[in-house]
Amino acid sequence: MIEDGTSQTFHELNEKSGSILQKHLDALGGPPKAGQVRQLPSSDDEFDIITIVGQSNKADPSENRDVNLENVRAAVANGVKALNGLEIEKVQIAVDSETAQAAGESAKMTSWTYKADKREKIPQQFSVFKNNSIESFDQGLILGEAQNLARELMELPGNLLTPSIFADKCVELLEPLGVKVNVHGADWIKEQNMNAFWSVAKGSSEEPKFVEMIWDPEVKNREETFALVGKGVTFDSGGISIKPSPNMGDMRGDMGGAAVTVATMYAAAKLKIPGKVVATTPLAENMPSSNASKPGDVVIARNGKSIQIDNTDAEGRLLLCDALDYTAEVYKPAAMIDSATLTGAMVIALGDGATGVFCKDNELWNLIEKSGHETGDRAWRMPHYQHYFDKISPTHNAELNNTGGRDAGSATAAAFLSAFVPPNVPWAHLDIAGVGGIFPSEGDPFPYLCKGMSGRPTRTILQTLVNYFQ
Numbered sequence: 001m002i003e004d005g006t007s008q009t010f011h012e013l014n015e016k017s018g019s020i021l022q023k024h025l026d027a028l029g030g031p032p033k034a035g036q037v038r039q040l041p042s043s044d045d046e047f048d049i050i051t052i053v054g055q056s057n058k059a060d061p062s063e064n065r066d067v068n069l070e071n072v073r074a075a076v077a078n079g080v081k082a083l084n085g086l087e088i089e090k091v092q093i094a095v096d097s098e099t100a101q102a103a104g105e106s107a108k109m110t111s112w113t114y115k116a117d118k119r120e121k122i123p124q125q126f127s128v129f130k131n132n133s134i135e136s137f138d139q140g141l142i143l144g145e146a147q148n149l150a151r152e153l154m155e156l157p158g159n160l161l162t163p164s165i166f167a168d169k170c171v172e173l174l175e176p177l178g179v180k181v182n183v184h185g186a187d188w189i190k191e192q193n194m195n196a197f198w199s200v201a202k203g204s205s206e207e208p209k210f211v212e213m214i215w216d217p218e219v220k221n222r223e224e225t226f227a228l229v230g231k232g233v234t235f236d237s238g239g240i241s242i243k244p245s246p247n248m249g250d251m252r253g254d255m256g257g258a259a260v261t262v263a264t265m266y267a268a269a270k271l272k273i274p275g276k277v278v279a280t281t282p283l284a285e286n287m288p289s290s291n292a293s294k295p296g297d298v299v300i301a302r303n304g305k306s307i308q309i310d311n312t313d314a315e316g317r318l319l320l321c322d323a324l325d326y327t328a329e330v331y332k333p334a335a336m337i338d339s340a341t342l343t344g345a346m347v348i349a350l351g352d353g354a355t356g357v358f359c360k361d362n363e364l365w366n367l368i369e370k371s372g373h374e375t376g377d378r379a380w381r382m383p384h385y386q387h388y389f390d391k392i393s394p395t396h397n398a399e400l401n402n403t404g405g406r407d408a409g410s411a412t413a414a415a416f417l418s419a420f421v422p423p424n425v426p427w428a429h430l431d432i433a434g435v436g437g438i439f440p441s442e443g444d445p446f447p448y449l450c451k452g453m454s455g456r457p458t459r460t461i462l463q464t465l466v467n468y469f470q
């Protein structure tokens with residue numbers, strides 16, 4: 001439970017205990033301050049232990065997120081962490097209806113750790129105090145569970161999550177929930193003239209896969225289709241433009257865009273989102289070999305545009321451009337969001353503070369920003385001007401160059417992708433290289449996230465769908 005020691009729930013429990021709780025609390029130094037936790041023995045048969053958590057009431061509008069919700073997430077995280085190792089399975093949390101979703105999200109995310117055996121020591125079952133049912137709390141649990149799924153997928157090493165294994169997982173996870181899943185292999189990719197995608201995949205002996213996922217419920221609030229696309233490079237060595245060895249193992253998480261996309265579909269089905277959502281993920285390994293693309297090679301993408309591959313490490317945009325073109329043409333979405341651990345430049349620009357969003361459509365941008373404000377996993381709008389497009393087009397031997405050089409690397413990457421999305425499709429490109437947790441971060445400033453891949457910004461994409469179809 002979250003309480004500041006003066007709340008209604010505390011008074012109720014204290015009265016029931018004949019004021020013993022207050023006596024214990026006073027002996028421990030009174031109500032906990034923000035970030036502090038007090039654990040009291042319970043005289044109530046229903047509970048073994050009562051955990052009281054201090055909650056901050058700081059609010060700063062320039063933070064661009066709902067600070068009250070984030071304070072609840074932090075308080076719940078501190079409460080759940082205080083129970084680690086106590087072999088407590090079930091936790092009831094005192095919440096109010098306005099903040100219940102945030103509490104559910106945090107409880108679920110805090111109970112996950114990248115070491116599966118350690119999860120056994122963290123409570124795993126959460127409900128609302130007195131088992132009062134609050135729908136938004138259960139929705140929060142699903143959002144948290146989805147982010148945990150993305151974390152799990154990102155964390156998996158490249159040998160244990162090849163494109164084929166990833167595609168199998170999509171089928172196993174989504175089909176039981178009523179999502180239609182189509183998995184295509186190398187022959188289909190070539191038949192589709194996805195030559196930019198193939199130019200990345202052909203250097204590896206692992207077969208690439210293209211996965212389509214379709215959630216099309218009978219009950220709809222809107223008739224429009226929302227599309228998601230996710231970069232799924234299950235390992236990015238850089239190819240012939242090979243990356244330096246230090247930290248290359250982090251590139252097992254270069255399928256983070258696909259992970260957050262699949263996790264969003266998983267939760268969209270669980271939440272029974274009232275509208276059609278389709279998702280596609282091009283999956284491949286980027287490897288150096290005698291079959292690999294070479295700097296200077298030229299390929300013709302699915303939409304007929306010629307691309308000069310000057311840097312084989314800028315492979316994400318090559319897979320994505322064919323996937324974006326296919327998804328826009330086949331599904332004619334009213335809105336499309338792609339997510340990709342696309343550029344190191346994004347890590348330099350925003351770190352893990354916010355997802356960089358490139359979007360010309362104000363309505364779609366406003367929806368994403370509002371959703372980030374609600375989930376606390378924020379979005380920041382990046383420039384998407386003709387200026388950056390001019391840096392990658394035209395190039396020596398083709399219409400487009402797959403690299404714009406070092407300056408504004410995230411903006412030139414986004415500009416490249418824009419050549420593959422019809423101008424009438426509202427589209428947002430999310431560069432998640434900074435927030436995805438390729439640089440693993442410890443608890444702070446997200447007390448509900450432990451070290452390891454973060455699975456961000458799964459909740460913000462989901463919340464965008466929830467807000468769009470509500």
Ligand SMILES: N[C@@H](CSCc1ccccc1)C(=O)NCC(=O)O
Binds near residue numbers: 341344345
């Ligand atoms: N796989 C992408 C993004 S790699 C992002 C990253 C870079 C350095 C440290 C941590 C994360 C890629 O290869 N992009 C090409 C590029 O940025 O040049």
Ligand SMILES: [Mg+2]
Binds near residue numbers: 155156
């Ligand atoms: Mg992985």
Ligand SMILES: [Zn+2]
Binds near residue numbers: 236238316
């Ligand atoms: Zn790369």
Ligand SMILES: [Zn+2]
Binds near residue numbers: 236316341
């Ligand atoms: Zn990559």
